[in-house]
Amino acid sequence: MSFLPHELIVDNFAGGGGTSTGLEQAFGRPVDIAINHDPKALAMHRINHPETKHYCESVWDIDPIEVTGNQPVGLVWLSPDCKHFSKAKGGKPLDKKIRGLAWVGLRWAAKTRPRVIMLENVVEFQTWGPLRRGKPVKSKVGQTYRKWLKQLTELGYEVETKTLRACNFGAPTIRERFFLIARRDGLKIQWPDMTHADPVLIDAKNGKLKPWRTAAECIDWSIECPSIFNRSRPLKPATMTRIAKGLDKFVINSENPFIVPLTPKADSESDLVAPVMTECANASSPRSMPADSPLRTICAQVKGGHHAIIVSYLSKLRNNCIGQGVDEPLHTITSSGGHFAEVRAFLIAYYGNEKDGNSLTEPLRTIPTRDRFGLVTVNHQQYQITDIGFRMLQPVELFKAQGFPDSYVYDRGIDDHGNEIRLTKTEQNRMVGNSVSPYMSRALVEANFKHELAYRGAA
Structure with missing residues (x-):
């Protein structure tokens, strides 16, 4: 069953489509509107989310009323650029314009009155404050964030925040992020329950929670x-x-x-030269075999036949x-x-x-x-x-680690003229690094929208 059939779902800062993937999995239907200024990112988004209406523009150049046609909006998701908050940024001067992108959320709140707003960013987003010569003013750390939060509540939203780690919800990455949920419909804000935990913890050992998925399963x-x-x-x-x-x-x-x-593949002659499987049992002349030798013939040796x-x-x-x-x-x-x-x-x-x-x-x-x-x-x-x-x-391994489905297309996209384009590894890496883990957007939406069915008497 799909959710929000009569309300729009909007993905601002949509990137290559991590958020939208999770939203579609949760809602059971496509995201309506995706906005991003990067044509390559939106090309990847377009090939994976063809039923979404795409706007390759700055979020500031978008008129929320115009793109929504004044239709009711159920959810607006925001993932503004985080690199000028992240502790990984280094010592370079910070950019006020990039740090101020979250203000677009208030614009959507004031103009379209979405029932729910969700925002994802680095934990340091809460330190958002004035800059002096490109450096944060220590005495005013968090001042701008608190001002932004106050204006959101003045628009009639109840707001809650929490720091969550993707590994606790099924993704094989520890990615820790700050999440904000704002509602103006009177319904209680819900936070998703953890599904996975560190294997050493009691709840993982006794089966109440699944153990964290690992990087090993992502490696080819x-x-x-x-x-x-x-x-x-x-x-x-x-x-x-x-x-x-x-x-x-x-x-x-x-x-x-x-x-x-x-267990290497042997699809071509080049696969036959390396790696070599070596038998090292107690034999005077240990044998080496090309990579296309059946593995079971090595393991079947009586004295171990280690490969x-x-x-x-x-x-x-x-x-x-x-x-x-x-x-x-x-x-x-x-x-x-x-x-x-x-x-x-x-x-x-x-x-x-x-x-x-x-x-x-x-x-x-x-x-x-x-x-x-x-x-x-x-x-x-x-x-x-x-x-x-x-x-x-490789990108295929990074996309798996971030929690994208195996079917996700990341090496090419569709431009705004409908032509297929190839994406370089650098571009692919940029998309996955900037992405929201689909596991997180899905978990947050399922927690905050499925209970509406019971509220409305549909379950």
Whole structure:
């Protein structure tokens, strides 16, 4: 059953369509109006939401009364640009115009009187205040936010705010965001119940809540992960140090390193050369097989017949971050999108008669050569690192981590002339980094609109 059949749903700052995807899943019908100034973002939105009316304009150039035709509005969603609030912004001067985009919400509230307004932004949005020479005035932190909030309540809205994490509602990303819900129809504001939790918590252990989904399920293990050694363009020393520290934490000194079987595809001749599956049982001449060899023939060996396995972690290429394990949700994706890399440690079984490379009694600070340098114990079996792979996460993996459905189209779009266009990886990364997780918009809408059925006697 669809909701709001006689009221409009408006997605301001619509971007590539994360919010709209969640709204459509919750309402059971398309979003009516989507507004965004970026033609590439709206092209992605258009190909995925063809029944929506699209406006590729600045939100300030839109007349709410004109685009709605004075029809009743049930929901206006706002996700104004957050980069001039985010703590990831850095030391660059802040832009008053971008910081002031939330004022458009009051314009919609005054002109169209939507029953419900929802806003999503970074937690630091609540610090919105005056600037001096491009820097926040410390004595006036939050002053503009409080003024904006006061004007919204003066327009007749009850307002509540909360900070929520997408991983608690089913998305495999920790993305933490500030949410605001405003209603003027007298109905109670509802906040969605958590569906997932940290696996170590009691409610996750006893089954009351599902455990967090992880970054591992978003990674396409068939994508080649090139060795960090002998590259035509060597990795920077800082990156190598980050990889070394990450391996030390998530692989060598981890009590329970995450592992997945190496099961590459063999769709072309190039797939046959790498990776190679290696049998390392107690045999005088361990066998290596091309990637298209059936995996079951290796595992069927009586004495174990270990094949190569991968121990992976993710590295966020910022500051001194050494990454994260893949058995936890992906950290927040930013609009640049290219900050996440996957590191694989390729292992073979170790029986104590191979020569060690680097000393295991010293901290792993750098990775100067391909020499073997680390031992990993998995299920009481020792493995030795023989190679390390490194690659950036691809858009397909980032969109999955953000909670987009597998069917979502992100590599192309439809322009305002109806022509299909291709989107570069940089553009795709920008869309996903700027997006709202569909899980969040869906959860908020279901919590605040489904109870209207009971209120109206329809359930």
